[in-house]
Amino acid sequence: HTRWPGLIEAYRDRLPVDADTRVVTLLEGGTPLITAPHLSEITGCEVYLKVEGANPTGSFKDRGMTMAVSMAVTNGKKAVLCASTGNTSASAAAYATRAGITCAVLIPTGKIAMGKLAQAVMSGAKIIQVKGNFDDCLELARKATAEFSEIELVNSVNPARIEGQKTAAFEIVDVLGRAPDVHALPVGNAGNITAYWKGYSEYHADGVASSRPRMLGVQAAGAAPLVTGQPVKNPETVATAIRIGSPASWTQAVAAKDESGGVFRAATDEKLLEAYRLVAGREGVFVEPASAASVAGLLAAREEGWVSAGETVVCTVTGNGLKDPDTALAGMPEVQAIDVDPHAVARMLEVG
Ligand code: F0G
Numbered sequence: 001h002t003r004w005p006g007l008i009e010a011y012r013d014r015l016p017v018d019a020d021t022r023v024v025t026l027l028e029g030g031t032p033l034i035t036a037p038h039l040s041e042i043t044g045c046e047v048y049l050k051v052e053g054a055n056p057t058g059s060f061k062d063r064g065m066t067m068a069v070s071m072a073v074t075n076g077k078k079a080v081l082c083a084s085t086g087n088t089s090a091s092a093a094a095y096a097t098r099a100g101i102t103c104a105v106l107i108p109t110g111k112i113a114m115g116k117l118a119q120a121v122m123s124g125a126k127i128i129q130v131k132g133n134f135d136d137c138l139e140l141a142r143k144a145t146a147e148f149s150e151i152e153l154v155n156s157v158n159p160a161r162i163e164g165q166k167t168a169a170f171e172i173v174d175v176l177g178r179a180p181d182v183h184a185l186p187v188g189n190a191g192n193i194t195a196y197w198k199g200y201s202e203y204h205a206d207g208v209a210s211s212r213p214r215m216l217g218v219q220a221a222g223a224a225p226l227v228t229g230q231p232v233k234n235p236e237t238v239a240t241a242i243r244i245g246s247p248a249s250w251t252q253a254v255a256a257k258d259e260s261g262g263v264f265r266a267a268t269d270e271k272l273l274e275a276y277r278l279v280a281g282r283e284g285v286f287v288e289p290a291s292a293a294s295v296a297g298l299l300a301a302r303e304e305g306w307v308s309a310g311e312t313v314v315c316t317v318t319g320n321g322l323k324d325p326d327t328a329l330a331g332m333p334e335v336q337a338i339d340v341d342p343h344a345v346a347r348m349l350e351v352g
Contacts, residue, residue, distance in 0.1 A: 004030035007167045008066055014170065014202065015067065015163055024069045024099040028055045028062035029167055033175045033314070038282035039295065043302045044309030048180070049285055050172060053320030057119060060192060060318050061091035063168060064154075064161030069095035071160045072152035079104065080154045081145055083130075083137030085188070085241050086116030087319055092154050093123035104151075106130050106137040111240045113288065115323035133235065135246045138189070156191025157248045165192055169199025172314055179209040181311040184216040184301075186293035186318055187226060187264070188242035190253035193217050196316075197256035213314070215262035216307075217253060218297030220290070224266035226253055238269045238327060241290035241319060263306060267296035275299065276327075279317065286321030286328075294318075 004010070007029030008017055017023070031054045039047040052060035069092070072080055079102035082092045089105035096103035104126040107117075110133075120127055130137045138155060145153035156162060173179055179200055187193050193215060203209045219227055223235035223243050232245035247253060257264060267275070272289055275296035280286045294315035301307045321328060338344040346352040 006066065007063055007164065008070065011167050011170055014167075016160070017067075017070070020074065021070055022074045023066075024073060024095055025066050026056035026062065026094065026098065028066050029171065031055060031168075031171070033172055034285070036283050036315070038278070039298070039315075043298065043307070043313070045298075045302065045307060046310075046312045047298070048176075048312075048314045049279070049283065050168060050314055050316045051285060052168070052316060052318050053285075053287055053291070057087075057091045057094045058115075058320035058323055059087040059091065060165060060168065060316070061087045062095075064156060064164040064191070064195070065091040065095045067160040067164030068152070068154040068158050069099050069101075072154070073099045073101060075152075077152040078102065078150040080152045081141050082106070082154045083134060083141040084112075085134050085243060086112040086323070087241060088155065089125065089127075090116045090119035090123075090323075093120040093125035096125070097123045102126070104128055106141055108133045108137055113240055113324035114326055134189075134244050138248060155248065156189055156194070161191060162195045162198060165195030166199030166202065168316065169196045170203060173200070173203050173209045176312070179204070179211050180213045180314040182216055182298075182301075182307055182313045183213040183316070184218060184294040184298045184313060185316040186239070186242055186290050187217040187219050187253060188223075188244040188247065188290070190217075190226070190247035190249035192316070192318070193256050194249045194252035197252075197260065212260055215256050215260040216294075216297050216301055217257060217262065217264045218293040219264065219266050220272060220293065221266040221268045224264075226250065226264045227266045237272070239272055239288075239290035239293060240324075241288060242293065263301070265297050265300060267293055267300065271296045271300070280321060285317060287317040288319040288321050288324045289327050291317040291319050
């Protein structure tokens, strides 16, 4: 067992880097692809979870950020800027401080999950709240970086982000020995579905995989522009990570869906939370609410018959559940205190 070198070293020959690239890494990538026995049982499929919460800052954003920040410092940028519903800012902040450059993050007013904010604070990012939603933040970030060339935009409209994130598809094929039949993932700004499709397509073109999966892109019902075909002015969902009304990579996401024979689906907050509890409660994988969209989408698509029994399905769970303790603890039953007494413990466990 050799040590995992980080995704740039692991896939150097498939990434736009060379000997002069200053690699900024926290050894991201190489995340677990684990079997999901309960989901497999209830769907009749062979279901795997790609656990992206195992990345250094707890989300898939680290895959893109190692590339984007490496490019930024190699090109002499002084600062990085992003709009974020939370995870991008946590990741950008960590990689920027590692690189020794400034990071500023534009976050929408209203809810961003507590853990994500804590991460950006601890990494020393300049946190700027904008009177608007994520889409307003991204527009502002684009304008600021277009005007001031010392600042690098590190949202997924930066092509380096997509390059880094495509490696998740490589890892899946490397582990399974082939592409899955279906790949389900949450979709917000639509960078990640673009990246996965690029990764699967490159492996397919080079003959590493003989097929590509059907992409199942899952949005929250209150923020489902790709499902309705119309931008959403005031997106709303408990899954704050994907509370996005106007995805930047709209065209690429539609191409991924069409070329793969895939679909976009919406899941209500109720279904998202159900899947959120199921993944933690039955599979032992604590993810954040937005991440459970992939699982909610699979369950609905299986019920519809769009996914068949016997198919191999990978669900990307994009972020760690620790990022959003408030949603996890909402409605938690009261914790009982007992005396310092082994019999009291036994009574609680209903044994003895
Ligand atoms: N899941 C999580 C946990 C996310 O944080 C995001 C996006 C997505 C899914 C959707 O990915 O945007 O590539 O379609 N979070 C961004 C952020 C918007 O600012 O952290 P996408």
